[in-house]
């Protein structure tokens with residue numbers, strides 16, 4: 001795509017609306033991409049209660065991980081931040097609490113964004129946080145638009161992690177920061193054993209009385225994290241970041257490696 005090319009204009013329009021905007025870049029179900037349809041189905045089933053159960057199922061670590069992620073950002077006045085996989089806008093709201101610039105939250109699942117929009121409006125932040133429905137693989141923004149790009153729990157849901165990182169880096173300004181948060185597999189043997197029992201047995205069982213949607217998540221999450229860790233270990237992901245313009249990648253494993261935060265600066 002050309003620099004400042006044909007995906008431009010959407011951002012200004014979206015800010016003016018102050019509502020969830022649909023970008024027309026494959027956010028719907030007609031793209032034929034199974035992973036996108038799967039992610040939308042999965043998250044549509046849990047959007048209403050997402051924030052509560054995400055906290056419970058992670059032993060109340062979820063918000064702490066999010067806060068650590070945001071604490072690693074170098075946010076300057078007037079910076080423009082893109083929060084990819086914003087979901088119910090938790091990361092965007094956390095950023096807004098520390099930063100006076102504008103934030104754009106993008107997600108593929110409309111009901112997650114609708115829950116996010118309610119939270120934003122409740123806090124009177126709809127003038128500063130704009131939500132856009134779209135796909136991380138085809139971001140509806142011109143090259144080098146954002147000072148900071150952050151993505152959370154994304155790469156397990158895309159077919160080509162490498163191409164998706166390239167797309168995230170494309171919309172980042174030179175000298176801007178890329179940050180991510182993802183689940184990981186603990187390295188210590190006995191903690192990994194507990195982690196496997198929790199994911200294979202405890203979570204599928206304890207989510208049964210919650211809802212069908214959460215039971216589906218409870219059965220899906222462990223195998224998804226495990227297979228992604230086999231396919232794309234942290235070193236491989238860091239190499240993808242380097243290949244896409246982020247030469248120095250820092251990594252922090254939280255809660256014995258159950259969550260992994262990565263960050264780095266795009267070369268000028």
Ligand SMILES: C[S@@+](CC[C@H](N)C(=O)[O-])C[C@H]1O[C@@H](n2cnc3c(N)ncnc32)[C@H](O)[C@@H]1O
Pocket residue numbers: 036039040043054066084085086087088089090091106107108109112134135136137152153154157158
């Ligand atoms: C686990 S939630 C994370 C929500 C939020 N960032 C948080 O920390 O609470 C993952 C989100 O990724 C979104 N998602 C999955 N695949 C996506 C894609 N290809 N493009 C954009 N969003 C995607 C889902 O709709 C879901 O809202």
